[in-house]
Amino acid sequence: xxxxxxxxxxxxxxxxxxxxxxxxxxxxxxxxxxxxxxxxxxxxxxxxxxxxxxxxxxxxxxxxxxxxxxxxxxxxxxxxxxxxxxxxxxxxxxxxxxxxxxxxxxxxxxxxxxxxxxxxxxxxxxxxxxxxxxxxxxxxxx
Amino acid sequence: xxxxxxxxxxxxxxxxxxxxxxxxxxxxxxxxxxxxxxxxxxxxxxxxxxxxxxxxxxxxxxxxxxxxxxxxxxxxxxxxxxxxxxxxxxxxxxxxxxxxxxxxxxxxxxxxxxxxxxxxxxxxxxxxxxxxxxxxxxxxxxxxxxxxxxxxxxxxxxxxxxxxxxxxxxxxxxxxxxxxxxxxxxxxxxxxxxxxxxxxxxxxxxxxxxxxxxxxxxxxxxxxxxxxxxxxxxxxxxxxxxxxxxxxxxxxxxxxxxxxxxxxxxxxxxxxxxxxxxxxxxxxxxxxxxxxxxxxxxxxxxxxxxxxxxxxxxxxxxxxxxxxxxxxxxxxxxxxxxxxxxxxxxxxxxxxxxxxxxxxxxxxxxxxxxxxxxxxxxxxxxxxxxxxxxxxxxxxxxxxxxxxxxxxxxxxxxxxxxxxxxxxxxxxxxxxxxx
Numbered sequence: 001x002x003x004x005x006x007x008x009x010x011x012x013x014x015x016x017x018x019x020x021x022x023x024x025x026x027x028x029x030x031x032x033x034x035x036x037x038x039x040x041x042x043x044x045x046x047x048x049x050x051x052x053x054x055x056x057x058x059x060x061x062x063x064x065x066x067x068x069x070x071x072x073x074x075x076x077x078x079x080x081x082x083x084x085x086x087x088x089x090x091x092x093x094x095x096x097x098x099x100x101x102x103x104x105x106x107x108x109x110x111x112x113x114x115x116x117x118x119x120x121x122x123x124x125x126x127x128x129x130x131x132x133x134x135x136x137x138x139x140x141x142x
Numbered sequence: 143x144x145x146x147x148x149x150x151x152x153x154x155x156x157x158x159x160x161x162x163x164x165x166x167x168x169x170x171x172x173x174x175x176x177x178x179x180x181x182x183x184x185x186x187x188x189x190x191x192x193x194x195x196x197x198x199x200x201x202x203x204x205x206x207x208x209x210x211x212x213x214x215x216x217x218x219x220x221x222x223x224x225x226x227x228x229x230x231x232x233x234x235x236x237x238x239x240x241x242x243x244x245x246x247x248x249x250x251x252x253x254x255x256x257x258x259x260x261x262x263x264x265x266x267x268x269x270x271x272x273x274x275x276x277x278x279x280x281x282x283x284x285x286x287x288x289x290x291x292x293x294x295x296x297x298x299x300x301x302x303x304x305x306x307x308x309x310x311x312x313x314x315x316x317x318x319x320x321x322x323x324x325x326x327x328x329x330x331x332x333x334x335x336x337x338x339x340x341x342x343x344x345x346x347x348x349x350x351x352x353x354x355x356x357x358x359x360x361x362x363x364x365x366x367x368x369x370x371x372x373x374x375x376x377x378x379x380x381x382x383x384x385x386x387x388x389x390x391x392x393x394x395x396x397x398x399x400x401x402x403x404x405x406x407x408x409x410x411x412x413x414x415x416x417x418x419x420x421x422x423x424x425x426x427x428x429x430x431x432x433x434x435x436x437x438x439x440x441x442x443x444x445x446x447x448x449x450x451x452x453x454x455x456x457x458x459x460x461x462x463x464x465x466x467x468x469x470x471x472x473x474x475x476x477x478x479x480x481x482x483x484x485x486x487x488x489x490x491x492x493x494x495x496x497x498x499x500x501x502x503x504x505x506x507x508x509x510x511x512x513x514x515x516x517x518x519x520x521x522x523x524x525x526x527x528x529x530x531x532x533x534x535x536x537x538x539x540x541x542x543x544x545x546x547x548x549x550x551x552x553x554x555x556x557x558x559x560x561x562x563x564x565x566x567x568x569x570x571x572x573x574x575x576x577x
Binding site: 026027028029033034035036038040041083086103104107108 | 270271331347353354369370371376377392393396398416417422424444446
């Protein structure tokens with residue numbers, strides 16, 4: 001009973017918050033392409049001001065989903081997987097993005113996200129790649 | 143005297159030959175003979191003691207293009223065996239095991255005309271950023287991978303930018319603990335004309351995955367207990383798959399963003415769970431499904447954004463939903479299919495959109511056939527009001543099989559308000575379709 005009440009309190013807490021719910025890799029589906037989310041290096045997620053959670057299997061899926069939803073994009077909290085630390089999420093709007101042929105992503109865009117440009121360049125390690133900020137990658141994909 | 147003309151011809155031929163054989167050509171001819179002595183069928187044996195080599199790696203490094211390597215029974219603790227621009231035929235004796243000890247790739251190949259046969263490769267390293275595989279083929283042409291058993295695989299075979307190959311009779315299995323920690327059993331990336339035959343793939347992420355893979359043929363495979371999909375197409379055109387069984391995977395098959403895929407005689411079975419389905423069709427054009435069986439799936443076919451697809455002579459049996467159609471589906475034809483004892487035969491979003499349902503057998507059909515022509519005299523409405531309700535409010539599923547639902551379904555049948563009015567099978571069959 002105690003556990004249950006804690007659960008209920010937790011649920012009510014989460015339902016109104018703008019913090020992202022952890023993705024259940026292997027069971028959650030991508031909101032845009034309906035694939036099961038599996039890659040901890042490329043997932044993305046979003047929480048709207050009302051607390052609605054969206055999860056994506058790839059960064060490019062979130063970007064394509066947001067194409068005609070400028071208002072949600074401006075007000076919502078956007079997160080992407082940090083390629084450097086699989087399973088951890090970072091703020092999408094301040095991240096650095098790299099399109100590198102040799103690092104494939106789930107939906108074919110070869111797009112990965114990094115905390116900042118320095119780490120991105122360090123991980124890419126001289127392989128051919130283009131670097132973008134959020135605005136840049138948004139316009140590139142859509 | 144009768145053979146005079148013959149000897150004449152012989153003489154002329156000989157003089158011509160001598161004429162042609164000026165010193166230059168003679169030398170090159172001799173050189174050719176000389177070189178073939180070395181090219182011809184050198185078989186290198188590998189075993190712990192008493193063979194040409196005791197390590198596969200050194201044997202591969204010192205072999206020449208065209209050599210055969212025979213690996214005798216034993217356990218070889220080797221990894222990252224690189225075959226670069228050499229045509230080799232590698233076979234193992236029964237009981238040959240390569241243990242990569244969680245260190246990178248098993249074989250890493252970039253070569254034309256290559257055969258790897260009869261081996262067990264095990265313990266492939268797991269990584270989030272590197273796709274370690276038992277066998278990696280990169281820019282390889284005319285390859286054969288046969289009778290390979292991969293145990294505790296991360297990726298099984300990773301084939302990139304390659305063409306014209308055969309992958310057959312292999313068994314690949316993973317630990318299957320967490321979806322994100324396992325790779326795909328057979329992964330083709332930017333490949334063309336690859337045949338994937340008679341493989342058994344289990345407990346991986348995707349059983350078989352074609353990403354930008356064209357004109358390939360996948361047949362007689364058994365794919366089970368994979369975390370994500372039994373078979374997965376992404377941006378892959380002009381492929382066919384036949385006679386495969388997809389059982390108890392996260393979801394059976396996902397065909398996405400692809401054109402002209404032929405799907406014949408496959409069995410989609412026991413794909414059960416909230417996000418599970420026999421087959422997902424997402425942004426697919428001009429595909430054909432024929433003679434497939436969908437049995438015991440939460441959703442048999444999950445269609446979203448499909449155009450010009452024909453479903454002919456398939457059987458949908460004991461599924462939660464036989465077919466679930468989302469938006470943006472046009473010109474799909476469903477004919478001569480058997481819909482047997484599904485909780486919902488069809489769930490539909492939006493308008494009918496020039497999709498056609500005709501001449502199907504529906505086990506829920508309650509009409510009659512007075513003129514005995516085998517076609518029911520009353521049209522059948524496959525979408526029930528209740529399935530529409532469940533679409534809007536999934537929780538209402540608890541009311542399934544209640545009297546209340548029967549009443550609203552009946553009233554909707556009499557005068558459709560919520561379900562698409564023209565979504566009818568005008569000629570429902572009275573008997574099951576057989577083929």
